[in-house]
Amino acid sequence: MPAVDRILVVDPERCTGCRICEAACSYQHYGEFNPRRSYITVLKRESDGLFVPMVCQHCAKPLCVEACPTGALYQYGSAVFLDKSKCIECRQCVNACPFGGVGIDPVTLQVVKCDLCGGDPQCARRCPTGAISYVRADLVGYRRKLEGAERLSRLTSLIVPSGGG
């Protein structure tokens, strides 16, 4: 049986939109602060207060890997990595990914993607609210169930307000 690896889990409900994850990511990879060089992007819709951190999902059936003609993108454990030495900058992967998980660096104009910071993803490490976490894949399902239960009980209390109104 293969070892169960850890995966990045995003919980938009906890996200405050502070973008520390973006700043931390750019620092980790470039030694400077520049959200546009970050591999994680917090999408915002101010009008309805929606904040969703978007990052490579390290899919089990990655379309980027399928699209890549040179094998520069490859799977290892439960993650997807990019081998820059093989990449010909054709950008097929950027187009193929349904999540915007592969991007173009605005400074070098080269293809870039999340590399899980070598096993200690800084976005998860720095996020002040727990909106991003790096957890064992087999525990994610259980955690989701717990969260779902919590959400359900919150909804019920909205329908039957406990006083006031």
Next chain:
Amino acid sequence: MSELSRPYGGYAGRILRVDLSSGRVSTQDLPRDWARLFIGGSGLAARILWEEVGPGTDPLGPDNRLIVATGPVTGTAWHTSGRSVMVSKSPLTGIWAESHFGGHFGPELKYAGFDALVVSGRSPRPVYLWVHDGTAEIRDASDMWGMDTYETTAAVRDDVGYPAAKVLSIGPAGENLVKYAAVITNSHDAAGRTGMGAVMGSKKLKAVAVRGFGSVRVADPDRFYELALEARDRVLGSDQAMELRRYGTAMLVEVKQAIGELPTYNHRSGVFEGFETIGSHHIRKNYWVATKACFACSLACKKKNLVRGGEFRGLFSGGPEYEGLYAFGSNCGVDYFPAVLKMNWLCNRYGIDVISAGVSMSFLMELRERGIIGEDLLGGVDLRWGNHEAMIEALELIARREGVGDLLAEGVREMARRIGGEAERYAMHVKGLEISGQDGRTHRSAGLTHAVAARGADHMRGLVTVDQLAYRDVAAERFGEDKADRVVDGYSEDYKALAVKMHEDAYAVRDSLIVCWYSVGWPPLFWVDDFSRVLSAVTGEESWSDVGEVWLAGERIVNLKRAFNVREGITRRDDTLPERFTREPMPEGPGRGQVVDLERMLDEYYELRGWDLETGFPTRERLEELGLSDVAEELAGAGKLARGGGGS
């Protein structure tokens, strides 16, 4: 962008200049000595305003400047490094104006390559500014004139074709030169105070949009990142910070009710019988939907609320902050939270300062109750305590400057002048700025802060919380064990001058870095030694690792703002409080019977500042010690410099 132009780490190295009269856009390198002497943010802007806006300049004329400034820490990953400041000469007060705001605009301006934006002149037609990647374009905004700030933001983003552009904009209040018009960004973040929206309106500048792909580079990234991690952990480890994350600044409603400092009925009282239903526990339980943060903030004090039933069913909005809850709530006798949320939301859409609008309305309510004004003046708007329908109506009129709204739009000082007679007694302002949600009678240092702050009755530049909230440990650290008990006694004048001076200097640094009030002022988690470490790691300028140098920079900035005001004619006579605080004992609550002995605190304060006791002018000696010889020279030329080395 050349690396050479960056004076130190952390800075973008350039100032963007836009003259709306000629349509000229240019850039200027950030002078190294300005960075060293004034840090950035509010300090840097003070230097620019001092040099470019001479005495007597019409705040709504083309010669006034509108400055948006960031600091060396802005746009990094240090806790709360997303704040920025707007600086100008105020149309409301005629003196120094600064208004800080959160969100994401400031970092984006740095990424676009600029530490500051300085706008001069006046456009012949409505325009907006599109700042991107080292340059800027002035674009037509004729179609946007008349829109509210939400519509404007959407229209501008559409026009530049970039949905993530960060936008500052004004609504109809700014266009109509409401004296306390605000500038809004990120839907609910406001540069609210001192009428920055009217300055934009006078320049026919509807909005500023910015996008940047550049980086902020700090001098010592590894050390800096360590400090940023440590700062984050300090915030997450603080129970008070986490309580603030849970309840937002609204929690001050209950805190201040408990200490008798919740301004009620036009600052007549410090306790409000209806506080519970505008308080944070009620809000959290019944209306709260989400918690949001400004850029890089681990605390996250911002709240989004939804009204699920009743008159305002369906209203979804950010805020209000404590100041909105006091200004539209207790101070006007309103205890219905959805109405306060509605008024706050209208202010965000129309671009109106919440505090000045609330206090202007409570002023008329009191005058009416006392029979000082007649019904005719109100033009059918039934402004009386607790009538939120009339207040909503009044806000609409203020934004359009129609009917009684045209009078309200002037702010209480000018309203009192027009009404005449006894009205001035009830006009709650200092130097023309409406008083924020504190009361010197039950929080003495707040009285002194209101009286001496450079922009008028201001709580952000010197508010001491160690006395207000009785942080005895912190007081002992800052003032010494022997003084701590006197310092934390909010009903005593003892050591309050010392405390206010110290906090003004520290906050001047905070406002120049720029970092947020929350976690520096309250809860008191970061102080000048932290600023010293952060500044040296960011800039690489070694002298900042000397805490004394950082304190000195704070004092320098406070003095420069004072010099700006003195040049405009401010003297000790203007460093005052409404009679209500100095003569009318607090009528009820825990602080019953208290009044402020302002003159005693003022004497001590000038003495500590090295300003003249009689005039309040700075002295040559002190200005020279602070490296402001040229400022001393100019004040001397105008006959506004005091002799001698101290206040006596």
